[in-house]
Amino acid sequence: MKVRRTSIALILIFMGSFTSNVNALDYSFGFRTGDQLIWKCNICNINEMNVLFGESWRDAGLFENLSQGKRMRWDVNTIEENSTTILTSFNIWMWKYDESWGTLDNITEASYLKNPNLYPPNFNFSTYLPFVPFWLPVPIGDYLGEMKLGNLYDVDNRVLPTLNVQVEKDYIQPNIPTENVYIIAVYNLKGILSSFKLYKTGNVVVIDISLDEIPLYVLPATISLISAFLIVIYLYVKRKRNI
């Protein structure tokens, strides 16, 4: 009798799950106050960018004075969240060659809605360079997946949270850009932009920016993987030859 009642309860729970809604995720920050984020510019083909976006593309905004070899630093100043919004402010040192950062260039505030569904349909993060944000709430894959982004964007959150952007010729204004450009922005699990690549046709990289820190475990994990593979193959071949 007891078994039958348990079975019925289980079936009811199972049936009930067909009608219940999946709980909404609680989106938040992937970083803490005081965290330092540094990006470096690995490639910046200024001549090509001048042709694509006109000569004023590096006069203002996050690409101001961008050049190959320069770095940009963001320090997380404050983080706040309420029932509807998450808000943060950063101290920003813009693109520099120097190791010593000196005085900060500006303080910027940025916010996101806690519920990504509340963004309007065809939402664009920006209609000018860099077109993608440098950080997003976490879990980032779900957040991007729930936003109803415009045609500019294609979200791929299967493996790494990625924003693919296709900016068509004349999108900004007539003859800017002068040809179609493509952006692949990859984010890490903290919601921070880890790689930004701007391509022109033929997959020619015009700008490549990446987070200037590789997690500590990456190098030992890579060395261990390659070493373990070679050792196992060596031992297997040796054993087979001895048989």
Add this chain to the structure above:
Amino acid sequence: MIFVDLLISVKRKFSRFWEEKIFRIAVLLHLFYYFLSIILFFTVLSEKNDFLIFYESGKIFLNDINNLYNQAYYLWDFRYFPLSALFFVPFSLIDFRLAFVLFNTLNLFLNFLIIMLLYKIIKIVRGKDHERNDKRIILYISIYLMGVPHVLNYIYGQINLFITLFILISLLIFLTYKSNVWQFIGSFILGISIIIKPTSIFLIPFLLILHFDLEKRKLKIDFLKSFIRIFGVILPVLANFILFAAFPKLWEDFLATNFTGSNPIALNFSYSLTKLITNFCFLYNIPFNQLTILLVSVGIVGGTGFIIFVLIRRKQNSILYGYTFGILIMLLTYFDSWDHHLLNLTPLLIIIIFNLPRQTELLNYIKPSLFFFNFFDILFVGIWYLTYPLFPYNFVGTFFLILTLLGVIKYCLVKKSNNVEVGTHEG
């Protein structure tokens, strides 16, 4: 009456399998995979699985077919032939969560059919020097059921098992029946698998009955049977072109999604040779055209495989090796070769193990690969996440695919000797 006899025979076989402890463990483990996928679906993955794409494709096929490849409607890209969406229409008519459970239950049932087909095919092609009892067959069937790729296949709500089932049915037909009608039926069934998912598209050239005799330096081709087979397999695929002709936008979007869209560039843990190359280009900012890389890879790997297949020194069961070539070429050359796609390969490797002599050095290529694919490949997907910022190459899977390819090539080219005498069935 035939159906009842068949059921009785299946029940008898299943009872025999059940006597083996390893089979009981395998079934329990497999059921665990199934229930795990259901639990994960209802707790965390209800909106993050491939079945959602298939489900949506069924809806769009019915209501707005012109937008079948409009990726704005999907969580992830829908890439398959348009008729595959038709297959999902019945599921898209019911509640999504109920559809997922039903679909995975169907997947579970397909695995039951697959192991029965595996048993039947192994009995046909088994080498003369293998044990005459079924114990070892049951062991390998259990290994298949315990395969870790099943976990992801269930969790994603993927359709690989349909492909495997159709491949095995067509293989069984080719191994068993020689008449032209059956040649047509076998290839037609393979064609249906291509409609559902084009994984088996590279099996088509291996349907040709074409052989170059190295000793006599003479090319032989069975035109009629080859034509019937190619016609049979192309027919279902061509049906898609009726849709492409009726809705030209579908054709443009299909090409863009599969070959020129942004997806092929994205960094991921695919173990295909093509992906290793594009990941390398991505990391080091080398300009590349993904379509060119795909075509060159298919040309080199596929061309080599096909030439070797034409030169094969033994006719027996050549179709088995042709099918294996086809799947290996697909896994090595298509951009996205993931752990669950291995379910199309592992049954063929198990059949090959029984077709090869019990003690042959060729098993050194096939067996380690089978065990790697079945149990360890998933581990390297996890390791990829630890190494990708510096080393985004899931190369171990590629290594074992190449090892398997070398094993099959060696089998095709080595002259007949005592240790490569195989089970005999023309095909």
